[in-house]
Amino acid sequence: MEEKEFIALITNHQRIIYKVCNLYAQSHTDKxxxxxxITLNAWKGIRNFKGDSLFTTWLYRVALxxxxxxxxxxxxxRKVDSAVDxxxxxxxxxxEADEQLTAMYKAIHGLSDIDKALVTLYLDDYDxxxxxxxxxxxxxxxxxxxxxxxxxxxxxxxxxxxxx
Numbered sequence: 247m248e249e250k251e252f253i254a255l256i257t258n259h260q261r262i263i264y265k266v267c268n269l270y271a272q273s274h275t276d277k278x279x280x281x282x283x284i285t286l287n288a289w290k291g292i293r294n295f296k297g298d299s300l301f302t303t304w305l306y307r308v309a310l311x312x313x314x315x316x317x318x319x320x321x322x323x324r325k326v327d328s329a330v331d332x333x334x335x336x337x338x339x340x341x342e343a344d345e346q347l348t349a350m351y352k353a354i355h356g357l358s359d360i361d362k363a364l365v366t367l368y369l370d371d372y373d374x375x376x377x378x379x380x381x382x383x384x385x386x387x388x389x390x391x392x393x394x395x396x397x398x399x400x401x402x403x404x405x406x407x408x409x410x
Contacts, residue, residue: 247292255301256285262305262370269354269362270313284312299379303372306380310363317359345407353402361395368392 267277374385
């Protein structure tokens with residue numbers, strides 16, 4: 247694949263990368279660094295993309311694996327700041343901040359890494375089979391986890407909303 251084709255694909259699907267950055271990095275600088283790291287890893291790995299799955303599925307896998315590696319490195323280097331500033335990452339793709347969105351981001355930030363990935367894929371309308379393919383788990387496992395996550399996110403975001 248030529249560089250121009252790759253840039254066009256990344257440009258068309260950059261929302262995936264922004265979502266992963268918002269969920270796995272906290273500071274604006276870390277989000278920018280993670281975006282660059284994901285893009286670099288995608289460029290390095292694009293020759294391994296055979297088209298057996300959708301490009302978006304492959305890009306999610308690269309983005310999530312990169313984010314998990316990035317997070318492990320960050321945790322080794324310093325203690326993670328607990329403040330949730332996910333909405334500070336301003337790009338055209340980001341929705342307007344409001345109380346409900348802030349509450350949901352806060353609830354999502356409190357999830358484990360695998361649960362964050364599930365929520366991200368769910369919000370992008372991936373079906374359970376596709377989500378399982380990205381994460382390496384069965385569709386049934388995805389369904390069980392998603393039912394639990396929906397309930398947990400509702401409870402956590404309501405706690406936040408009612409405490410403010």
